[in-house]
Amino acid sequence: MQEELERLKASLQSEKEKLQEIINERDKLKTLYNEKLFALQAALADKRTIEAKFPKLDSPEHLSLENHARMESMLAFGIGDGGENVSIRNSVNNSQTIRKLQEDLKIYTNELQASKDTIKSLLKEKLLLEQKIQIFEKKKKDEISMMINNYEDKRQNFALKITEFEQKLVSTAEVLRVAESTIATRNIEIDALHDNLKELQELRDMKEDIDRKNEQTALILKRQGSQLAELEALYKEELVLRKRYYNIIEDMKGKIRVFCRLRPLNEKEIAEKKKNVVFSVDEFTVEHPWKDEKSKQHIYDRVFGQNDSQEDVFADTKYLVQSAVDGYNVCIFAYGQTGSGKTFTIYGSESHPGLTPRATAELFRLVDRDSSKFFFSLKVYMVELYQDTLVDLLLQKNAKHVKLEIKKDSKVILMMSILHDANFLV
DSSP, X not given: OHHHHHHHHHHHHHHHHHHHHHHHHHHHHHHHHHHHHHHHHHHHXXXXXXXXXXXXXXXXXXXXXXXXXXXXXXXXXXXXOHHHHHHHHHHHHHHHHHHHHHHHHHHHHHHHHHHHHHHHHHHHHHHHHHHHHHHHHHHHHHHHHHHHHHHXXXXXXXXXHHHHHHHHHHXXXXXXXXXXXXXXXXXXXXXXXXXXXXXXXXXXXXHHHHHHHHHHHHHHHXXXXXXXXXXXXXXXXXXXXXXXXXXXXXHHHOSSOOEEEOOOOOHHHHHTTOOOOOEESSSSEEEEEOGGGOEEEEEOSEEEOTTOXXXXXXXXXXXXXXXXXXXXXXXXXXXXXXXXXXXXXXXXOSSSBOHHHHHHHHHHHHHHHTTTTOOOOOXXXXXXXXXXXXXXXXXXXXXXXXXXXOOOOTTOOOOOOOOSSOEEEO
């Protein structure tokens, strides 16, 4: 593409040089034409001067030349009387003057004829020059038009070639990028193979050592097999005791625990310039204004202030998930008026998950932790309590609705009122 561009530039430069030569030649012809025209005008001026100075040959003076000649001859032969001779002499003198003038006239006539011939030749040259200039200008216009057309064609072809070359360049660059990426991948694979080869050699050496040690280990394992069985039995006993003591501790805390969480003011309340009237005295006490400017306090198992996060709330309920895995029935619900923050506490948001997503994550963590020791089967259901009626929210649209009944577990005695607008996690 670069060579083609250089070739086109050289061709364009050559065409420009030819055009400049043609323009110079045209200027020379114009200069020559102007010189000839100036010479013609000078000759015409000389002609007019001569014609003004000498009368024409067919004038009356010219017709009396013969009479002057005749009188001169008569004077030479002495013809006529004395008075006539004097008159003849004067005529002869005049004739000599006229003869001289005739000679001068002949010279000037010859010069005039030469000027006329010069004028004719100059006119012919002028005409030829004008014809040459017209032919040259026409030829120049044709050449310029042809050069412009050729230049436009070459420019368009060059633009097309540039477009093709750019497309080829883009495709080549893409191929090159893919090739470089492939080469880099291959180099990484080669390095990995070299590393694997080294590791393989090391593994071979280790295998020889392991084979030697396996024989020694086999004897040790035989002796430790019996010890391991004894330790496993002790571990199972300790596991049962741990679960028992853990749930005893949870029972000591109380089968029913009531937590209180204080919500900060929202944007609307702040805009209305409202103030907080409920405060947490400590981790267990809530205080609010009462009668006669006195305050009243309420005591709970745990109080979460306005600055406590979702993690803080879940920290005191996290171990109930372990109790559920151990086989105990666990129920967590939030109660309060509309806008008090129940949904946020139970479900939360993507950036601040609540109890339900955190308890679910903790449940699966415990399942993964003990999956090698126990087999777990998980089931989930979601119901809505509406007008003392349970509605299965996971039931398909076309499925038949079955009436659900609320049953009490004989293992747990739970006395509470079903309160309006409450969120549950069971």
